[in-house]
Amino acid sequence: MKRFERFWSQGRHSKQAHRDLPEGTFEREMGRDGFDGPASHIYHPRPPTNWTSIDGPLKPRAFNLNMVEESANPFAVPTLLTSASLRIAYWQTSESMPHLVRDADGDELLFVHSGSMQFFCDYGHMEVDDGSYLVIPRGTMWRVETAGLLSVLLLSVAGDRFHEPTRGLLGRHALWDPGVLEYPKLNEQFRSQTDTPSSVLVRRREQLSTIHYDHNPLDAVGWKGDTVPVRLHVHDLLPINSHRYHLPPSVHATFECDAALVSTFVPRPFETDQTALKVPFFHNNDDIDEVIFYHAGNFFSRDAIETGCLTYHPSGLTHGPHPKALARMFEQPNDSTNEYAVMIDSREQLEVSTAALNDQIEIAGYDTSWRIDST
Numbered sequence: 612m613k614r615f616e617r618f619w620s621q622g623r624h625s626k627q628a629h630r631d632l633p634e635g636t637f638e639r640e641m642g643r644d645g646f647d648g649p650a651s652h653i654y655h656p657r658p659p660t661n662w663t664s665i666d667g668p669l670k671p672r673a674f675n676l677n678m679v680e681e682s683a684n685p686f687a688v689p690t691l692l693t694s695a696s697l698r699i700a701y702w703q704t705s706e707s708m709p710h711l712v713r714d715a716d717g718d719e720l721l722f723v724h725s726g727s728m729q730f731f732c733d734y735g736h737m738e739v740d741d742g743s744y745l746v747i748p749r750g751t752m753w754r755v756e757t758a759g760l761l762s763v764l765l766l767s768v769a770g771d772r773f774h775e776p777t778r779g780l781l782g783r784h785a786l787w788d789p790g791v792l793e794y795p796k797l798n799e800q801f802r803s804q805t806d807t808p809s810s811v812l813v814r815r816r817e818q819l820s821t822i823h824y825d826h827n828p829l830d831a832v833g834w835k836g837d838t839v840p841v842r843l844h845v846h847d848l849l850p851i852n853s854h855r856y857h858l859p860p861s862v863h864a865t866f867e868c869d870a871a872l873v874s875t876f877v878p879r880p881f882e883t884d885q886t887a888l889k890v891p892f893f894h895n896n897d898d899i900d901e902v903i904f905y906h907a908g909n910f911f912s913r914d915a916i917e918t919g920c921l922t923y924h925p926s927g928l929t930h931g932p933h934p935k936a937l938a939r940m941f942e943q944p945n946d947s948t949n950e951y952a953v954m955i956d957s958r959e960q961l962e963v964s965t966a967a968l969n970d971q972i973e974i975a976g977y978d979t980s981w982r983i984d985s986t
């Protein structure tokens with residue numbers, strides 16, 4: 612970690628971050644490298660998100676992904692956010708896929724928001740229900756059957772791999788024990804679908820090609836190895852908590868690749884020390900673009916965000932709790948949070964696609980929804 616080897620300070624400030632704030636102040640963290648690098652804390656008499664308006668393209672944005680049109684082809688759905696390596700999209704379908712797909716550009720990470728899918732791939736079959744992540748290694752052929760509406764957050768990373776998060780001092784079984792990962796099996800469902808003529812839609816360098824077969828290439832009779840699709844359910848996650856200190860969201864890391872950290876918010880107890888912050892602290896996460904997808908429960912730091920919505924907070928802007936949540940900064944009515952959400956911290960700056968800026972999908976007024984009238 613590169614930093615200056617000393618601290619500087621001025622005026623009123625707390626001794627330790629995220630607790631014992633000087634009276635009447637709001638804390639803002641200026642941080643580097645996610646929450647792992649050099650940081651300063653600045654104490655303001657007004658919430659630092661209390662701007663009146665923003666001119667120009669830089670805005671916090673929110674999208675209602677329930678409005679994304681259905682398609683049976685996950686490679687045909689419009690991309691919402693992109694960077695040099697990352698692609699974030701949302702896939703809704705009520706129909707089973709008519710062909711196989713293969714991403715030759717990099718790994719895919721799916722999060723099933725609603726519905727359940729029968730997943731078939733080179734390695735066999737497994738059921739993937741709502742609340743599940745599915746990591747699909749680059750080059751895997753796969754397709755999905757569904758009996759109802761399926762809604763899936765799609766994250767793909769070019770030239771990179773999704774892997775376990777760095778657990779460091781927490782020990783190798785923290786966050787989630789590798790023993791809970793499920794993988795596809797050469798079971799009866801797999802064997803019963805082996806002889807249908809099939810085609811494979813391959814994505815490589817953003818271009819699509821189709822490989823045709825007179826049989827189904829998902830016809831393995833056996834396999835071995837350590838690159839295989841894996842499933843992880845949010846109910847198997849083990850959240851980390853401190854009763855005295857509001858931990859940064861990166862402590863809820865679930866998967867990682869060079870370009871991004873994927874974390875999951877699941878229910879956890881609130882901090883109990885009276886002077887410890889009980890909502891996220893305001894921060895400029897200056898090396899990170901932050902994306903959150905809201906899966907289930909009550910989102911305690913956001914107003915007017917429903918399940919199936921996605922928020923985008925680019926670097927260059929401060930973000931933090933909405934006014935209603937701010938009122939509960941040191942006192943919460945419940946003992947624990949009740950939210951399930953997926954956070955993607957992108958180390959690359961993201962671009963919002965024209966498909967996402969559609970009036971049907973983008974939620975108007977989100978950029979000024981923190982405003983508290985201070986006159």
Ligand SMILES: [Fe+2]
Nearest residue numbers: 894896901930
């Ligand atoms: Fe953040």
